[in-house]
Amino acid sequence: MKPLNRFIHIKILTFSILVLGVTVLLLNLSFQFIFKNYIDDSRDKDIDRVIAQIEKTVEDQVVTQEEFQLLNRLVNAYQMVVTVTLEEEVVYQSASMRKGMISAPPEGEDANQLLITKPRRALPLIPMDEENLVYKSYSIDSSDIMYQAKVGVLSNNISEIDRHFLVTMNVIFVFLFIAAIVATLFISKIISKKIVNPILSIKKQTANIYKKEYQQVSSINTDILELRELSKDVEELANELEIQENYQQQMTVDIAHELRSPLAVLRSHMEALIDKIWEPSPERLSRCYDEIIRLTTLVDDLNDLAMIERAGFYVELTKVDLKDIIKAICVNFESMYQEKDLYLKINLEDNLVMIGDSNRLKQIFINLLMNSLKYTDQGGVEIKAYKEKDDVVVEIMDTGIGMRKEQLDFIFKRFYRTDSSRSRKTGGAGIGLSIVKGLVEAHNGRIQVESQFDQGTIFKMSFSAIQENSKI
Numbered sequence: 001m002k003p004l005n006r007f008i009h010i011k012i013l014t015f016s017i018l019v020l021g022v023t024v025l026l027l028n029l030s031f032q033f034i035f036k037n038y039i040d041d042s043r044d045k046d047i048d049r050v051i052a053q054i055e056k057t058v059e060d061q062v063v064t065q066e067e068f069q070l071l072n073r074l075v076n077a078y079q080m081v082v083t084v085t086l087e088e089e090v091v092y093q094s095a096s097m098r099k100g101m102i103s104a105p106p107e108g109e110d111a112n113q114l115l116i117t118k119p120r121r122a123l124p125l126i127p128m129d130e131e132n133l134v135y136k137s138y139s140i141d142s143s144d145i146m147y148q149a150k151v152g153v154l155s156n157n158i159s160e161i162d163r164h165f166l167v168t169m170n171v172i173f174v175f176l177f178i179a180a181i182v183a184t185l186f187i188s189k190i191i192s193k194k195i196v197n198p199i200l201s202i203k204k205q206t207a208n209i210y211k212k213e214y215q216q217v218s219s220i221n222t223d224i225l226e227l228r229e230l231s232k233d234v235e236e237l238a239n240e241l242e243i244q245e246n247y248q249q250q251m252t253v254d255i256a257h258e259l260r261s262p263l264a265v266l267r268s269h270m271e272a273l274i275d276k277i278w279e280p281s282p283e284r285l286s287r288c289y290d291e292i293i294r295l296t297t298l299v300d301d302l303n304d305l306a307m308i309e310r311a312g313f314y315v316e317l318t319k320v321d322l323k324d325i326i327k328a329i330c331v332n333f334e335s336m337y338q339e340k341d342l343y344l345k346i347n348l349e350d351n352l353v354m355i356g357d358s359n360r361l362k363q364i365f366i367n368l369l370m371n372s373l374k375y376t377d378q379g380g381v382e383i384k385a386y387k388e389k390d391d392v393v394v395e396i397m398d399t400g401i402g403m404r405k406e407q408l409d410f411i412f413k414r415f416y417r418t419d420s421s422r423s424r425k426t427g428g429a430g431i432g433l434s435i436v437k438g439l440v441e442a443h444n445g446r447i448q449v450e451s452q453f454d455q456g457t458i459f460k461m462s463f464s465a466i467q468e469n470s471k472i
Contacts (some may be wrong), residue, residue, distance in 0.1 A: 343380030
């Protein structure tokens with residue numbers, strides 16, 4: 001397997017070479033097509049100039065030495081073969097059509113007598129292969145005299161100068177292609193490093209998570225949005241894992257403490273009874289029973305939490321009226337609140353009908369009322385239930401010790417307790433609110449909490465309401 005850095009480098013380089021090759025090829029083909037059209041247009045204009053010069057010559061009737069030389073210079077410069085005939089008799093012929101040389105006519109000789117005579121001034125021959133020529137015929141009308149001009153041009157329409165220019169441009173294209181490849185080589189290295197280095201850093205972070213070195217995990221600074229977000233997610237994962245690990249460690253300590261205390265009490269009481277230090281009495285047996293209930297409650301809470309967090313957990317849904325459920329629960333809590341000299345007020349609207357599991361809903365309100373009872377020393381608790389649009393809303397407000405703002409994000413976490421010493425005195429392992437949140441969400445509901453330190457806490461739950469006469 002190839003290292004990621006090398007793999008990305010090779011992929012970028014290969015793709016870049018392919019794109020550059022296709023681009024250079026298309027540019028070269030486009031240039032040659034445009035250049036050929038330019039040559040064709042230029043050659044047509046050159047032929048038009050030669051024909052125009054021939055027309056001017058025959059129209060003047062008298063050929064001067066200057067006109068004759070100009071015609072030959074045009075034909076020679078444009079690399080053409082030109083023959084002008086009058087009634088099938090040649091009156092002008094370019095040098096490349098003869099095996100000898102062409103000479104200028106005597107000064108003032110009639111254009112109709114432009115026949116080749118003895119050489120007087122030699123003009124250079126134009127080296128052309130007759131097989132590579134393409135001929136076009138033109139008719140020239142001068143004073144009711146019809147001349148025929150036959151012009152031959154190179155079939156490929158490219159002169160040596162033009163061909164040299166094309167070769168030069170091809171060399172330039174090749175040079176640019178090679179230069180682009182070299183530039184791409186360096187750019188691909190830079191890009192691959194820019195991509196790979198953050199990935200390697202993230203890999204190192206995950207290795208730190210595996211080693212449980214969570215403090216070594218931090219987000220990386222990169223311009224690539226996806227990698228920056230991935231790094232941030234890895235950091236959040238490490239923080240969450242650290243929190244969960246601390247919770248689990250704290251859970252072990254808390255559960256050990258919760259189990260140790262009642263078991264120690266039971267053990268001491270049983271030993272005293274066995275050794276006949278104590279006589280069995282209703283009071284001592286009641287203490288033993290209370291510790292057994294405490295153990296049973298802890299085990300039941302742990303079992304409930306495990307069930308709620310297990311995939312496939314469901315509640316048995318029926319039509320229920322929250323007003324009846326809350327009133328029944330409050331009746332059972334009245335004596336406990338009176339013992340602490342706390343008030344328990346209820347303010348319930350009618351027709352608070354919803355679809356839910358009555359037993360699980362009772363468990364939600366019992367846990368919240370018990371939680372308020374534990375953390376409220378003066379004042380009391382008020383329960384409000386009302387309809388809001390399509391929801392049934394329940395609010396449980398206490399005047400207890402409250403919570404700080406930074407604690408609110410953690411209160412529904414497993415085994416989290418805002419005051420460990422107080423929780424141990426009042427009982428509980430910090431999983432009651434986790435159970436509440438899980439059961440509310442199992443009913444497709446929502447739970448929110450507002451709290452101010454040393455002033456109190458409000459738990460607000462919302463469930464989907466139905467009409468009282470609705471059928472399910």
